[in-house]
Amino acid sequence: MPVTMTKGAFAKAGTSLAFKTGTWRSARPVHVHAAAPCHRACPAGEDQQAWLARMQEGRPREAWESLVAANPLPAVTGRVCPHPCESACNRGKLDAPIAIHALERWLGDEAIRNGWTYPIPTGQPRKERVAVVGAGPAGLSAAYHLVRRHYNVVLFDSMPEAGGLLRSAIPPTRLPRDVLDKELSRLLALGIEFRPRTALGRDVSLDELRNEFDAVFLGVGAGKSRHWDVDGAVPADLHEGLHLLKEWLQVGALPMPKAVAIHGGGNTAVDLARVMKRAGVPEVHLITASGLPGPDTEPDDVLNVVPREFEQAVEEGVKFYPHRTINRLIMRGSKVVGVEMVRLKKLPGANGRKTRVAFEGTETVLHVDMVVPAIGEVVDPAGVEALLHGKDYFPADRFGRLDGQAGIFVGGDARAWVKGYPNGTVTAAVGDGRRAAEAIDAFLSGRAPVEEERPPIPYEALNLAYYEPSTRIELPTLALERRNDSDEIEGGPTAAQAAAEADRCFSCGNCLACDNCWTLCPDNAVIKTVETASDGSHYVFDLEYCKGCGLCAHECPCGFIAMEAEAE
């Protein structure tokens, strides 16, 4: 461009734009929508950061809609989930994690209260029909996600009502039945054909389903208690924990020993212990190989219940014996009069895998007149023997696919453990249903299933200078003396509490729209735009001028910006 001489060498405003400083750059800033730790930790696949963002914006309905894109049952999981999201929450390293669990519950309750309906993405109706066996969390989730994909779904369950384990094994003190009913009825109203009282192997066979449907999802759960004995000894009047719990939930019957030893470290064990204690059993002992929640306990060694549940159980008088197992049953005839416990711990063995080692000389005796095993359940093989091959669980992959069984998908407690995809919780079952729906859709569309893969965002990637310390909300709990068989023990947050709590979210890995990059770029190379920034942020980098200093990346509070070396 020819240069025009100017009197006294004055220059016109903003003409420096002709000088493209972008050529100076050796690294460029890029937006990296890394996965927040809460999201990565969520077995259901929720993006908590995303829906917390909507809450921060004051749009609870949008938050709920974002949430139910992964999990159709927030009012349920917001009560029963052990919330690994909170354990993973980066905020926990600064002060205390976001009370995600409580906010999920609040959103779930708001949806019920306001009659919000699921947003179904638009799409072409599919003519294929899918059978979903089991109306527990896995089956419900699979059905839901298939409906979202416009498939025809028939949902089978042996019970008269949907809910599976939610209804049969979780006390209403943890999950009030009206909440469950409302959540499920909204789901079933989506157009799912529900066939209750239809048991696989009894009322319908697997082959019939295979013939009638284009795909079959098995969310049959683990309904059969795992075999339990102590050196071959079994009390005559042995009752498994899950059985007792179901019986109490269905007919209100409960044995009333003077002292009971419950063996196990999961929700069934703890729920049953609390139910028995509240029902008036004088001594309730819980013996578990796991450790108790606390700073010194390894995450993979801790009692598999929500810490608050544990705390409430202690409050209510349940006595816990961690890192122990039952070494010997002390019998008088076929009646139990006591148990001998021994201390044990998970230690790395010769092959590096942790195994439980009992320590001789640490035996103690507990005088009880009843022993209840609650060490877990396995799949009831009735009707699915051909798929189980004598195993406890279906050896499915993370998408629920079974080797050599095209068109059959499994999820929930019924599938075997897959690395990175633990199960045994309601939320894990919801996640299984969601992934299976994707797998079924992929199968029926002749493609491979995909799952979102985003890099994690560690605490160190955040810039904490921008976050003020703040206090986590305290939730109301029913006073000890007012706890009974039916009233919910834990309360939810108020709307104001929920909003304040959501504000605490760091927004890990996602743009806060805080303007820092825009404000702090010395080169005016960050441009603010809602329309053009298609990556969920409000900004684009003007690479014509960006010198690649990296200041924006360093000052992004939520680690949304990374520097990427320019190609040579």
Added chain:
Amino acid sequence: MLEALEGSQAIARAVALCRPQVVAAYPITPQTHIVENISKLVADGRLDTQLVSVESEFSAASVVLGAAAAGSRAYTASSSQGILLMAEVLYNIAGLRLPMVLTCANRALGAPINIWNDHQDSMAVRDSGWIQLHCADNQEAVDTTIQAFRISEATDLPVMVCMDGFVLTHTLETIEMPDHKVVDKFLPPFKFARALDPRNPISLGTLVGPEYFSEIRHAQHKAMTDALETIVEVDRLWEKASGRACGGLFTVEGPADAKVGVLAMGSVVSTFREAMAELPSRKKAKLINLRAFRPFPAAALMAACEGLTDIVVVDRALSPGWGGILGGEVKAVLADMKKPPRVHNVALGLGGRDVPLEAWTAVVAEAKEPAGFRILDLEPAKLEPSDL
């Protein structure tokens, strides 16, 4: 109206007639009376201007720089060390092509400190890019001051009006002060196309690299040489408006057939004029009163020197180790003539030494001496033998 006025007072009145919007100054002898008189005019409500009484000449020059850049007619005055303290800014004002007027009440430079008149100060900033106009008497100083604003605003070049300190600034004499209506008509309100204005935001004072610096300088040089014409034209217009001219670039006075010329600037010209008339002279000589020192009227001067055998250039300043500054320049210019006269160069009246009427005789007589430079009114008896 004819008045008996002290030179400084007359200059203050002339400046006021030009309605400057910003005046900034710092006191220094012998400029002081000008600023005092302007301050009095402001105090009496006879001049509506922003009078900025700064903390140094450096800031005085900087203030008028800023004022001019913001589109205001600006004025300042100084002398001697003050001019040197301004020097850095003076180069800037010219380089930025900012119009304004500065009165230099010419004074010697220290050390040794000397408050009296010579031309060393304005000579020290001769290359700054300012137009420099010298005045033989206070009437010329008044008229030149008014012309200076018009020249400056027509050329976007700053103008330094040089008037001898004390000899003119502190002398009361008969002066015709122009009527304000005449001046208002002659000098319309200042409109500056490049004025700093948020509605048309330009950047003034940019960094210019080697690839363009020569061109920028060339443009400045051309503007200066073009200004020769403007100076003549403005003087003509002023004559039309007021009835008085100041002699354009220079005047040539005395017998037309004289073979000897004397070239001088400033108040000595006035003394020489009277000497030419009063003193019996054996040799005819012309007097060339150089008004425009910058831009230097090279071509016109060559033409005016046609037919001279000798020219004596009177310097009121000294470049130690070289000689007279004006003398050197005249010699350089006349060297291009087909038959250049011999150039004799004398300095006199340094540091306020009185230039008596008889100096004219000595200056003319210098034409008989070999060409070269000397301090004419040196008193050798006062020197140490080793300095002889």
Added chain:
Amino acid sequence: MIEVRIHGRGGQGNVVAAYLLATAAFETGRHCQAFPSFGAERRGAPVTAFVRIADKPIKRRCQVAEPTFLVVQDPGLLHLPTTLDGLRPGGRMVVNSQRSSADLEAEFGKPVIALPASQLAAEILGKPVPNVALLSAFLAATGLIPTDALVKALSHRFKGEILDRNVKLIDAAAKTVPAGAWREVAHA
């Protein structure tokens, strides 16, 4: 052309005296020039100023080396060798002094008009500033310019009561000298 040199001390209004005299001349239609020999002197030090009065424009700007008249504002200055330097043959001086003119003429060998200018000024103006009284005496003796012109020159600087008192001082001072005694010198 008449050339006058005024001698005084810093703070006595020496330059003002020169300007007043020149302005008075201007008021009568003459050309004039007045300027100080400005130095680094401070209050009390001897100072000089110069006045030229002519009927045609005055171009020379050199100092007055050979004055026709001296105005001496402080009698002590007469004892300085430079004060009488260059006074032309026949030149005269007006001196602020309590002594008689004859007394001073005898001592300095030049025609002198002496008057107690400081005393007069002190009485009439309330300040012992001798310059106006001396100028009045000078004008009265030379008849160079009517004293009215001096009043007019003063009127550019003073108004009201101060001007009135100065007019009284001019009258009083003029009466102390023989009017027109030096007329022939001034018109030579």
Added chain:
Amino acid sequence: MTETTDLRAKQPRFRGLEAGHRACQGCGEALAARLVTEAAGPDVILTNATGCLEVFSTAWPQSAWRVPWLHSLFENSAAIASGVEAALKAQGRRTKVIAQGGDGGTFDIGFQALSGMLERMHNVLYVCYDNEAYMNTGIQRSSSTPHAAMTTTSPPGKARMGKRHMKKDLLSIIAAHHIPYAASASVAYPQDLRRKVRRAMEIDGPTFLLVHSPCPLGWGHDGTLTIEVARLAVQTGLFPLVELERGEVASVMPLRRPVPVAEYLQRQTRFRHLFADGDHRAREEREHLQALADYNIERYGLMGDGDDPFDSEGADTIRRGGPART
């Protein structure tokens, strides 16, 4: 015309300093000037002392400025601003004048002109971008260089530990002019900085703003860390953010948890010699700097916990959808 060109024209904020300037990567001064001009808005006239800012913003025939801008010399930014202001007054224009300079042009060579401008009560906001050395000429010490810092004219060696003298307390000298408003600010606290600019803009009279602006090259830190280093200067107490009205302290940005100065020092190579192993002088100088920070904390009462209306604590904290709610 690219997509960004179009977007650039529609930015929801005023740009006084446009892209395409030639400042170093991560330049604190460029950022500070950008923030100041943004807060000041378009109705201003800027002056600029010679220095990095002037050089990198106006390589003719280009200029990065979108507001009228005037540069003359190193030492006369305040004086030419006085002139511009006088001219505006004469013309009856209400445009505000902002004079800009670095620490060299303000603390040192332009100090007299600045004092004159303040004394004459010109309606000018003077902004000093303090990067604590002569950066334009290649990192020489100025009177603003902190004690013990290394520059090319205060190198550490056997006989010296960097700059021997203290950082000049310019703000106190400014305060002695009893001008209506003077404040210190930092690029690390843009909300606070912009608020102070707006405050100064509203005052009819001389105001002064000292903006701590890290120089990655001169201080020896990565351009990425410009804000972090500036933030630490504030959080250690070495660069207190204060507001003065008529010379009296009117408010300070309180420190809730002062950071030890070592956190600040060790991020910059200009203080590298203060971390030499086994050199007792290094430890002494570190302690000295800590003492200086403690002195500031005590002198300005930075350990704030009251509900001062000017309490700008958390000025750097952010929220979804924009800056801190104030």
